Amino acid sequence: MPFFVPGDDPGSSFPELLRRIGLSDPATAGHGTIDVPHATTCVALTFSDGVVLAGDRRATSGNLISHRSMEKVVEADRYSGVAIAGAAGPAMEMIRLFQLQLEHYEKVEGTTISLEGKANQLSMMVRGNLPAAMQGMVVVPLFAGYDLRREIGRLWAYDVTGGRYEERDFVATGSGSLHASTVIKVGYRPDMDRDAAVNLAAKALWEAADADSATGGPDALRGIYPVIATVTADGWQRLGDDDLATRYATIASEVQAR
Amino acid sequence: MSMPFYVAPEQVMKDRADYARKGIARGRALVAVRYVDGIALVAENASETLRKISEIYDRIAFAGVGKYNEFDQLRVAGVRAADLKGFQYSRDDVDARSLANQYAQILGQIFTHEMKPMEVEILVVEVGLTPGSDQLFHILYDGTVFDQQDHASLGGDSEAINARLAESFADGLDLGAAVRLGVSALAGPDRTIDASELEVAVLERGNGRRCFHRLTESELTAALSG
Numbered sequence: 473m474p475f476f477v478p479g480d481d482p483g484s485s486f487p488e489l490l491r492r493i494g495l496s497d498p499a500t501a502g503h504g505t506i507d508v509p510h511a512t513t514c515v516a517l518t519f520s521d522g523v524v525l526a527g528d529r530r531a532t533s534g535n536l537i538s539h540r541s542m543e544k545v546v547e548a549d550r551y552s553g554v555a556i557a558g559a560a561g562p563a564m565e566m567i568r569l570f571q572l573q574l575e576h577y578e579k580v581e582g583t584t585i586s587l588e589g590k591a592n593q594l595s596m597m598v599r600g601n602l603p604a605a606m607q608g609m610v611v612v613p614l615f616a617g618y619d620l621r622r623e624i625g626r627l628w629a630y631d632v633t634g635g636r637y638e639e640r641d642f643v644a645t646g647s648g649s650l651h652a653s654t655v656i657k658v659g660y661r662p663d664m665d666r667d668a669a670v671n672l673a674a675k676a677l678w679e680a681a682d683a684d685s686a687t688g689g690p691d692a693l694r695g696i697y698p699v700i701a702t703v704t705a706d707g708w709q710r711l712g713d714d715d716l717a718t719r720y721a722t723i724a725s726e727v728q729a730r
Numbered sequence: 731m732s733m734p735f736y737v738a739p740e741q742v743m744k745d746r747a748d749y750a751r752k753g754i755a756r757g758r759a760l761v762a763v764r765y766v767d768g769i770a771l772v773a774e775n776a777s778e779t780l781r782k783i784s785e786i787y788d789r790i791a792f793a794g795v796g797k798y799n800e801f802d803q804l805r806v807a808g809v810r811a812a813d814l815k816g817f818q819y820s821r822d823d824v825d826a827r828s829l830a831n832q833y834a835q836i837l838g839q840i841f842t843h844e845m846k847p848m849e850v851e852i853l854v855v856e857v858g859l860t861p862g863s864d865q866l867f868h869i870l871y872d873g874t875v876f877d878q879q880d881h882a883s884l885g886g887d888s889e890a891i892n893a894r895l896a897e898s899f900a901d902g903l904d905l906g907a908a909v910r911l912g913v914s915a916l917a918g919p920d921r922t923i924d925a926s927e928l929e930v931a932v933l934e935r936g937n938g939r940r941c942f943h944r945l946t947e948s949e950l951t952a953a954l955s956g
Contacts (some may be wrong), residue, residue: 473811473832475803486817489810495818572817579785579809 485575487569487597505608509538511563512681513648513687514545516616516627516730518641519669522704523616523625525553525683526673528681529696532687549574550707552590552617557646559609566597566611587619590630591636599634612645618703625703630710638725648680648687655679665699666702667702670711673700674719678727690720746847750871753849754796755773759885759916760853761895762793762878764864765908768857768941772912775929784933785942785952787824789857791933795885796850796871804833804852810818811941830867830875838873847871851884857933857941883915891915905932909945909953925950 482488492498514527527544545555546567556563578584595616616627625674628636629643644653655676677698683690692695697716702709760773771793773782783793785896786808794801816824842849856865866878881899883891894915930945
């Protein structure tokens with residue numbers, strides 16, 4: 473059991489605790505790039521009561537599909553979520569550490585971190601990944617959540633150096649982000665309700681999958697659909713596959729009717 | 731250089747134990763009661779912010795009486811140990827027994843080697859997947875561990891409180907009944923405790939991944955009114 477004397481205490485930071493007991497990641501050294509599976513398109517947009525996060529399920533290694541059912545959009549805590557694009561391995565590890573840090577802080581301090589504080593924590597983790605990013609293991613997350621103090625949904629985009637950019641309406645990341653963000657840009661209305669916002673996110677991923685080979689579309693054959701979730705004052709809610717199947721069937725029939 | 735007086739080790743240990751016991755007896759008591767969906771923890775605590783009961787991990791809670799800064803230090807150490815273990819292995823590998831043993835090591839070490847023993851008594855409880863596998867570990871200031879069944883009490887006057895709990899405990903209590911039993915055991919026959927003087931939390935099976943839940947004011951009122 474780690475027991476620290478006052479003044480020598482790592483406080484409420486889990487990454488700092490890992491460092492203190494010698495469990496943090498070994499520094500990456502050497503040159504050249506490593507080829508690892510990559511996760512692709514994720515989007516986030518705000519609507520009247522909160523935010524929507526959505527991400528496709530595909531991970532690719534070069535031109536091969538390495539996973540069909542990866543979950544890149546995950547709950548960070550009750551009132552926030554992360555979506556990740558980039559090198560799958562470090563990305564999933566970063567999410568795990570991020571989730572744990574939020575929970576660890578909450579338990580140690582007895583209160584949750586503010587939404588902006590969470591965004592800042594993630595920023596530091598992305599920055600910590602910079603040496604690995606230089607070797608091709610880039611991790612670029614999106615962070616979105618419901619700000620209980622201001623009572624609005626907020627979202628952030630990151631760059632590889634940990635730069636943190638708050639966006640007002642929507643943001644997309646990953647290889648299909650250009651197509652996805654165009655769809656959202658055209659269809660976005662600030663006063664959309666949850667249903668409309670979810671449909672727009674679903675449509676954005678559909679179009680991204682249509683134009684970008686690294687983005688996976690809805691797979692009715694295997695029953696694999698993108699992960700779409702909303703965060704509102706009621707907390708994190710992930711949409712069920714049945715719901716998504718209906719929404720994608722509607723989109724498919726609309727496309728057919730063009 | 732002056733020679734210190736010889737004091738028999740028995741006397742040293744007895745003095746330390748007396749010192750710790752006195753400190754603990756000054757504070758108000760706390761009980762844990764098993765109920766049908768988990769374990770209820772009830773403490774007499776006028777403070778809304780300085781907690782005696784808190785979450786350690788998904789299925790594990792911590793409760794402490796005595797000197798606040800000392801049991802809070804232990805609480806944070808427990809959260810750290812649990813989170814580290816869950817991170818290195820799996821969330822399923824974090825268990826109350828191992829935490830209780832680690833707490834016992836620390837308390838025992840401090841009791842024998844430091845000037846001043848910790849004036850605390852702590853409880854580490856784990857809600858099992860089935861009612862049969864609930865666990866309550868009661869750890870004393872000197873590192874003595876008790877594995878308790880069904881209910882536990884710690885702090886001042888805990889023997890009398892335990893007797894009252896044992897008298898009225900029955901298997902299959904619902905949450906309200908368990909909280910009322912805890913409160914009446916804490917209060918004794920001649921006293922009533924106001925809801926504002928209580929801190930109540932539960933570890934509840936089927937409460938999702940994180941079983942710990944602190945009862946809100948309205949939930950507590952509902953539980954007390956039965």
